[in-house]
Amino acid sequence: xxxxxxxxxxxxxxxxxxxxxxxxxCNDCDTIHYVNPRVITGCxxxxxxxxxxxxxxxxxxxxxxxxxxxxxxxxxxxxxxxxRETAEEANARVENLQLYTVFSLPHISQVYMFYRAQxxxxxxxxxxxxxxxxxxxxxxxxxxxxxFPVITQTLKHYFADRETDVYPVHYRDINIKxxxxxx
Amino acid sequence: xxxxxxxxxxxxxxxxxxxxxxxxxCNDCDTIHYVNPRVITGCxxxxxxxxxxxxxxxxxxxxxxxxxxxxxxxxxxxxxxxxRETAEEANARVENLQLYTVFSLPHISQVYMFYRAQxxxxxxxxxxxxxxxxxxxxxxxxxxxxxFPVITQTLKHYFADRETDVYPVHYRDINIKxxxxxx
Numbered sequence: 001x002x003x004x005x006x007x008x009x010x011x012x013x014x015x016x017x018x019x020x021x022x023x024x025x026c027n028d029c030d031t032i033h034y035v036n037p038r039v040i041t042g043c044x045x046x047x048x049x050x051x052x053x054x055x056x057x058x059x060x061x062x063x064x065x066x067x068x069x070x071x072x073x074x075x076x077x078x079x080x081x082x083x084r085e086t087a088e089e090a091n092a093r094v095e096n097l098q099l100y101t102v103f104s105l106p107h108i109s110q111v112y113m114f115y116r117a118q119x120x121x122x123x124x125x126x127x128x129x130x131x132x133x134x135x136x137x138x139x140x141x142x143x144x145x146x147x148f149p150v151i152t153q154t155l156k157h158y159f160a161d162r163e164t165d166v167y168p169v170h171y172r173d174i175n176i177k178x179x180x181x182x183x
Numbered sequence: 184x185x186x187x188x189x190x191x192x193x194x195x196x197x198x199x200x201x202x203x204x205x206x207x208x209c210n211d212c213d214t215i216h217y218v219n220p221r222v223i224t225g226c227x228x229x230x231x232x233x234x235x236x237x238x239x240x241x242x243x244x245x246x247x248x249x250x251x252x253x254x255x256x257x258x259x260x261x262x263x264x265x266x267r268e269t270a271e272e273a274n275a276r277v278e279n280l281q282l283y284t285v286f287s288l289p290h291i292s293q294v295y296m297f298y299r300a301q302x303x304x305x306x307x308x309x310x311x312x313x314x315x316x317x318x319x320x321x322x323x324x325x326x327x328x329x330x331f332p333v334i335t336q337t338l339k340h341y342f343a344d345r346e347t348d349v350y351p352v353h354y355r356d357i358n359i360k361x362x363x364x365x366x
Binding site for chain 1: 188201259261282
């Protein structure tokens with residue numbers, strides 16, 4: 001961020017009065033530009049004893065398997081965003097969404113939220129960001145080819161909870177320490 | 184948003200190729216500027232049979248009672264943000280945080296998350312954004328003077344769940360229809 005989105009002037013990085021963190025502050029109009037974590041919302045679509053996975057047509061993790069998910073948009077509920085992403089990535093419709101896993105990923109300033117959801121029908125297919133979409137039974141899950149730790153965790157919780165048919169919301173921090181980068 | 188934060192040129196509102204929504208797009212360097220919902224994280228601090236509330240020293244809802252909460256910052260976990268806000272607004276320390284309520288507020292593009300938490304001690308006091316901080320028993324909660332629906336809902340869930348000492352995570356959309364505004 002180099003210029004003020006309000007007036008076009010240059011920015012300074014400084015701690016505003018009454019604040020404790022460095023922010024981008026406009027040199028001309030004094031607007032403070034906050035940058036906050038983003039929410040990724042998605043579904044664990046279920047059909048009988050199988051779950052729906054998508055293989056990624058985009059980087060990062062091209063070709064690896066994931067659950068349909070993406071950035072929550074302004075003006076939509078978290079659940080509506082999860083349904084929308086499932087429609088976009090798997091051309092699939094889901095119903096009876098229940099919040100299931102919540103992950104905090106501070107190293108990339110993201111919050112992930114997945115819903116358990118029932119697939120409404122078997123009319124699914126790969127959306128633009130997917131190479132393939134398929135239903136997997138537990139014993140066939142490609143554990144070594146899953147795209148992200150949040151996907152692995154959500155699937156592990158699901159198959160464990162399915163043993164007792166009780167599905168509490170699971171919350172976990174995933175804090176991957178990375179070397180400091182200037183950015 | 185009027186100017187590109189990358190290059191300072193003017194912006195156009197347009198639907199980028201492959202997208203379905205209007206975005207702010209730079210007329211010069213073509214950067215797409217996404218705007219996404221923000222996460223507010225907070226605590227329901229508990230001491231024996233009482234809960235901690237803060238009366239707000241700032242607008243909106245100046246003077247009304249709230250739970251300590253604020254915007255999640257980049258680089259912190261949701262739980263760490265909830266602890267930090269409790270320290271800032273009530274000069275209070277909390278422990279054993281358990282995710283408790285999650286609210287989606289699409290009309291203001293916010294996601295609220297509250298943790299049940301044990302107060303570590305009684306050394307609390309009003310922070311800069313609070314007029315007063317006090318412990319309330321259930322029968323003394325100022326229900327008509329609570330700042331926001333998410334506060335009322337979280338407290339109602341807590342006192343109901345306390346009857347059985349079982350505290351599942353509660354998720355709810357709060358979708359207040361407002362007339363369209365140009366903004």
